[in-house]
């Protein structure tokens with residue numbers, strides 16, 4: 172269980188005022204990392220020290236994910252896709268097996284994390300036999316770094332794309348490289364992927380790591396639009412990103428994702444044109460010298476609540492319909508993962 176998870180009266184009041192009355196009755200969360208402590212215990216200390224997100228949360232069992240969801244989304248029918256923590260040193264095989272077992276028990280619809288060097292035939296067999304929704308590859312699997320400067324086809328090789336194309340399943344794609352969604356090399360490779368592997372449902376995680384609107388706007392412009400892709404909202408808190416998203420991406424291509432367990436911390440984000448800063452009440456190594464004054468910190472709510480408020484405000488501002496809202500929070504994921 173998240174050691175820090177603490178649900179406060181301020182959180183309850185925030186939910187009641189801003190989220191509860193506006194959320195659809197059913198929510199499908201396409202982006203949650205779930206595992207058991209033993210799957211992450213070999214991740215070395217240095218990794219935690221240089222990765223704020225890992226410090227904020229790296230263990231969440233399936234049962235804990237559902238009990239937290241029941242507490243923070245009272246009365247909502249919450250369901251989770253789920254995938255491992257795709258960290259180079261983690262026990263990926265064990266984590267995949269755990270999630271496959273949870274799927275068998277009817278609890279989630281997981282993706283399988285793949286290492287690029289795994290034998291294609293074995294990977295394909297496991298994908299099909301375990302009924303995974305698709306693959307969750309990750310730049311970290313070759314570099315030990317999440318936003319690394321590597322080709323998409325290095326950490327997610329073409330043989331694995333072909334497996335998904337044959338089985339018509341999905342990939343949850345975390346983009347590499349500093350330029351994020353707007354990076355010329357990412358744009359070229361995404362364009363290649365949508366042409367060469369048309370049967371793959373390509374879900375671009377975090378709007379292509381577009382935590383600031385610049386990246387989303389530029390990426391969409393360079394790709395001539397969103398055709399051929401789905402996008403998830405995970406860990407995107409910036410209202411301006413949602414403004415671009417709801418204006419420029421068809422609403423039926425946007426999927427709600429939380430990125431739990433990370434956004435269960437209390438805080439807020441601020442932005443410059445291309446950078447974001449996290450402010451957080453809980454104590455970690457990364458924020459030990461960067462707290463806001465206690466008077467501000469005491470009013471923080473969950474990062475996840477800030478994200479959802481951003482989505483709901485954006486939906487309203489763009490004038491999307493109730494149907495489209497339900498799509499974003501559930502139905503689009505059902506379609507993308509072929510669950511209906």
Ligand SMILES: [Zn+2]
Pocket residue numbers: 202204405430
């Ligand atoms: Zn994630």
